[in-house]
Amino acid sequence: MSDPTTAAPGVSAGTASTAEPDAIVIGAGPGGLAAAAALRQRGVRPLVLERAERLGASWRGHYDRLHLHTTRRLSALPGLPIPRAYGRWVGRDNVVRYLEQYAEFHALEVTTGITVERVNRVRDRWELPANGGRVLTSPVVVVATGHNHTPHIPDWPGLDTFPGELLHAARYRNAGDYAGRDVLVVGVGNTGAEIAVDLMEGGAGRVRLAVRTPPHIMRRSTAGWPAQASGIAVRRLPPRLVDRLAPYIERVSVPDLSEYGLARPEHGLYARVLDGAIPVQDVGLIDAIRSRRVEPVAAVEGFDADKVRLADGSRISPEVVICATGYRRGLEPLVGHLGVLDGRGRPVVHGTRTPPGAPGLYFTGFTNPISGMFREMALDARRIARSVARHS
Numbered sequence: 001m002s003d004p005t006t007a008a009p010g011v012s013a014g015t016a017s018t019a020e021p022d023a024i025v026i027g028a029g030p031g032g033l034a035a036a037a038a039l040r041q042r043g044v045r046p047l048v049l050e051r052a053e054r055l056g057a058s059w060r061g062h063y064d065r066l067h068l069h070t071t072r073r074l075s076a077l078p079g080l081p082i083p084r085a086y087g088r089w090v091g092r093d094n095v096v097r098y099l100e101q102y103a104e105f106h107a108l109e110v111t112t113g114i115t116v117e118r119v120n121r122v123r124d125r126w127e128l129p130a131n132g133g134r135v136l137t138s139p140v141v142v143v144a145t146g147h148n149h150t151p152h153i154p155d156w157p158g159l160d161t162f163p164g165e166l167l168h169a170a171r172y173r174n175a176g177d178y179a180g181r182d183v184l185v186v187g188v189g190n191t192g193a194e195i196a197v198d199l200m201e202g203g204a205g206r207v208r209l210a211v212r213t214p215p216h217i218m219r220r221s222t223a224g225w226p227a228q229a230s231g232i233a234v235r236r237l238p239p240r241l242v243d244r245l246a247p248y249i250e251r252v253s254v255p256d257l258s259e260y261g262l263a264r265p266e267h268g269l270y271a272r273v274l275d276g277a278i279p280v281q282d283v284g285l286i287d288a289i290r291s292r293r294v295e296p297v298a299a300v301e302g303f304d305a306d307k308v309r310l311a312d313g314s315r316i317s318p319e320v321v322i323c324a325t326g327y328r329r330g331l332e333p334l335v336g337h338l339g340v341l342d343g344r345g346r347p348v349v350h351g352t353r354t355p356p357g358a359p360g361l362y363f364t365g366f367t368n369p370i371s372g373m374f375r376e377m378a379l380d381a382r383r384i385a386r387s388v389a390r391h392s
């Protein structure tokens with residue numbers, strides 16, 4: 001990875017151009033960079049604003065062992081393939097390198113250290129007050145601040161009485177600090193599952209995994225066929241049909257883990273996806289559970305000092321609790337006043353569509369599709385660019 005003290009090529013710190021850009025992109029992660037590159041390819045001049053000091057900040061902060069769960073070939077952003085040398089499943093550091101290369105290749109204008117405080121409609125322009133007294137304007141704004149924006153820890157009863165170490169998965173890096181310790185991981189999405197495996201392999205004394213809703217588990221690849229390809233295919237099928245077929249496929253490819261404490265899911269695979277929960281890709285979880293080195297337990301209900309109360313009435317005493325309990329989009333301060341969010345704080349539209357009464361306002365990267373987030377952000381970027389070029 002690049003030296004943390006060095007800005008990526010094409011990135012300026014804190015000083016945005018004085019000329020009004022054709023479009024402002026908020027967020028220099030993969031979604032924002034993809035949108036900016038696609039806009040440039042359409043002859044639109046975008047300015048990318050990033051609140052952190054370097055682009056790709058979210059990816060830089062992920063845990064060490066993280067890899068894309070989608071293939072290199074199906075995860076490239078518009079206009080630049082991911083280098084073959086990065087492997088089929090691209091690791092965190094190489095994702096960051098790719099994003100840096102991407103910004104340089106497309107000569108993107110990225111300004112870091114700029115926090116946009118609000119997006120306001122002023123006549124035929126969007127006006128963006130930012131830190132340092134700046135006010136930027138543009139006819140087009142693309143919000144790409146990320147699906148995983150604000151770490152969320154549930155307000156469990158008695159949480160403040162827990163004397164042990166408690167952290168969100170966003171702060172977890174590797175198993176080094178947890179060797180020999182009793183750790184409870186809360187949440188069995190892809191992040192929680194992978195952290196549990198990482199802890200087990202890294203020498204944690206005991207690893208338990210708190211499960212509220214049993215997940216659908218898929219092999220990352222079967223006989224060379226990636227799960228992502230199946231995800232792309234089923235998006236064209238009726239959700240009810242997918243939910244009927246999925247149990248048969250799961251029974252063939254994934255063993256029944258009920259006797260180890262992880263039951264098969266009761267809800268349909270695609271029904272869960274539509275609700276925002278994508279299947280867990282197996283990166284060692286199945287073997288870890290079958291060998292009883294990762295122990296599924298009931299969901300967390302609350303804390304009583306050093307005891308964690310579980311939904312089945314039992315109590316356990318872990319030394320460490322790692323909360324893989326998701327994120328909030330954090331869009332309310334930015335655009336909540338515009339009436340463009342649903343009851344869960346998600347944009348009511350994404351991609352090529354703009355919300356009613358908000359012309360020129362686009363959103364990308366706020367869905368978690370079964371076909372792969374990078375792939376969908378690439379598609380969104382091209383659609384947004386076509387729409388902006390057509391209307392301008």
